[in-house]
Amino acid sequence: MKKSLICVSCPLGCPIEVEIDNGEILSVTGNTCKRGDAYARDELTNPVRSLTTTVKLVNGSLPVVPVKSSKPVPKDKMFECMKIINQASIEAPVKIGDVVVKDILSTGADIIVTNNDIGK
Amino acid sequence: MMNINEFIAEVEKTDIDVYTDTMVLDVSKDNVVTAVNNKDGLIKIQAVAVVLAMGCRERPRGALSIAGSRPAGVMTAGTAQKYVNIDGYMPGRKVVILGSGDIGLIMARRMTLEGAEVKVVCELMPYSGGLTRNIVQCLDDFGIPLRLSCTVVSTHGKERLEGVTIAQVDERLKPIPGTEEYIDCDTLLLSVGLIPENELSKGVGIDLDTVTGGPVVDEYRETLHKGIFACGNVLQVHDLVDYVTEESKIAGKGAANYIFGKKQGGTFINTKGVNGVRYIVPQRVNIENEDGVKLYFRVGQVYKGAKVVVECDGNVLSSKKKVKLAPGEMENVLITPEMLRNMNENSEITVRIEE
Numbered sequence A: 001m002k003k004s005l006i007c008v009s010c011p012l013g014c015p016i017e018v019e020i021d022n023g024e025i026l027s028v029t030g031n032t033c034k035r036g037d038a039y040a041r042d043e044l045t046n047p048v049r050s051l052t053t054t055v056k057l058v059n060g061s062l063p064v065v066p067v068k069s070s071k072p073v074p075k076d077k078m079f080e081c082m083k084i085i086n087q088a089s090i091e092a093p094v095k096i097g098d099v100v101v102k103d104i105l106s107t108g109a110d111i112i113v114t115n116n117d118i119g120k
Numbered sequence B: 001m002m003n004i005n006e007f008i009a010e011v012e013k014t015d016i017d018v019y020t021d022t023m024v025l026d027v028s029k030d031n032v033v034t035a036v037n038n039k040d041g042l043i044k045i046q047a048v049a050v051v052l053a054m055g056c057r058e059r060p061r062g063a064l065s066i067a068g069s070r071p072a073g074v075m076t077a078g079t080a081q082k083y084v085n086i087d088g089y090m091p092g093r094k095v096v097i098l099g100s101g102d103i104g105l106i107m108a109r110r111m112t113l114e115g116a117e118v119k120v121v122c123e124l125m126p127y128s129g130g131l132t133r134n135i136v137q138c139l140d141d142f143g144i145p146l147r148l149s150c151t152v153v154s155t156h157g158k159e160r161l162e163g164v165t166i167a168q169v170d171e172r173l174k175p176i177p178g179t180e181e182y183i184d185c186d187t188l189l190l191s192v193g194l195i196p197e198n199e200l201s202k203g204v205g206i207d208l209d210t211v212t213g214g215p216v217v218d219e220y221r222e223t224l225h226k227g228i229f230a231c232g233n234v235l236q237v238h239d240l241v242d243y244v245t246e247e248s249k250i251a252g253k254g255a256a257n258y259i260f261g262k263k264q265g266g267t268f269i270n271t272k273g274v275n276g277v278r279y280i281v282p283q284r285v286n287i288e289n290e291d292g293v294k295l296y297f298r299v300g301q302v303y304k305g306a307k308v309v310v311e312c313d314g315n316v317l318s319s320k321k322k323v324k325l326a327p328g329e330m331e332n333v334l335i336t337p338e339m340l341r342n343m344n345e346n347s348e349i350t351v352r353i354e355e
């Protein structure tokens, strides 16, 4: 089976083709440098993404506060993470780095606040 | 890189007066700034130097020619971003995005993660104005289609948007009859460009560059009006706030040097973008500058493996091969003091793309 992806490790954006057989990567082609090879292998075995969103803020100067995952989370867990974050809330005052959800879905990533809000 | 809270804390440590919720109404020819707020009323400040940093505004629907009714649910991507990220509510459920600049792409992901269905992103040009990384991680990740050379030709719905008609366009960017397609949606986000906010600059009579829409400046970011400087999106549209920060430091230093009389006169010559280079900031350069000057520019289309050639009076000053050049990414070239030393008041620096 062949899979096509675009390398995002640099602005060139090489189109990469990966040949896979039964989950085993047979070849990676189309990449201009070896970073592309590593990117393709990571993307096909364990794709991860940084998650940025907002969480409900109680007694804040604004109704929500921006948050992010402290490290990238598995791509296929993004929506599940969103569900948890959308049910969570935090009370003002909050500051950058405050943890809203610890070790979300056992990914090892915390959901942390990325802005200060001193409250109402 | 510092974040906004750290910048605010830095300013608070100084004795700089900060007026928030205050609107500047006018800057006069002798640099008197007139502003108004509901605490102090009308404020007049005689400035020696003024730094313009009014940013830009998003091109609204009115600036586009989309036929049809004017229902609710049509807004700029930045407005939607404010609704979702600051006010905390969703402006719609079934979304079409017109324009594939970074703000449009980021909103496609943001709305999808919040549970909306983004049906398609339409881009008028044959290429996206956004970063490849954003196309992959904001669209491909969620299977959102990107339609190039495609636009919204009309909107439908009375009170609320009910759908849009999209169509392919030809090389002259005109919709091709017969390619129309109806898409059911309740929200249309526009990410179709930014316009520098230069009403105040025009009021002072500052010369604007017809391509950037911002003032013509020298390398200290001083406009052609003495003592008035400009930086950020009011000068040229930036993709990343980090470049805005960089530019603001240049303008701040320029203004301080001007106030303390350190900015010497000099011999200013023009820079010019030709053959693929749409514009250059700064537009004027002091050939007596002893630190060298960075010229920032944008190209008009995507190039792969092309050369950026800097020329002056028929001499090639530098020529550098680039793996990729794209309209969405601001580029720069360095003019060294050695290069400047060989120039005279009639010289002109050109930057061009050679394929």
Ligand SMILES: Cc1cc2nc3c(=O)[nH]c(=O)nc-3n(C[C@H](O)[C@H](O)[C@H](O)COP(=O)(O)OP(=O)(O)OC[C@H]3O[C@@H](n4cnc5c(N)ncnc54)[C@H](O)[C@@H]3O)c2cc1C
Pocket: B022, B023, B024, B025, B053, B054, B055, B056, B058, B077, B078, B079, B081, B103, B194, B197, B200, B231, B232, B233, B234, B237, B238, B239, B240, B241, B242, B244
């Ligand atoms: C919708 C949108 C989203 C963006 N998202 C990102 C992003 O996620 N990351 C990133 O790196 N870059 C982003 N950018 C890029 C943007 O270029 C920079 O982030 C940056 O904010 C621009 O800084 P600025 O100071 O030039 O303008 P602005 O931040 O726009 O600041 C201009 C300020 O001047 C004020 N002003 C204007 N006129 C007057 C007046 N007459 N009197 C008093 N005050 C006035 C305005 O209210 C505003 O506060 C985004 C741009 C837009 C438009």
Ligand code: SF4
Pocket: A007, A008, A009, A010, A011, A012, A013, A014, A030, A031, A032, A033, A034, A035, A036, A037, A039
């Ligand atoms: S393969 Fe190498 S050159 Fe190509 S996009 Fe990836 S990092 Fe850049």
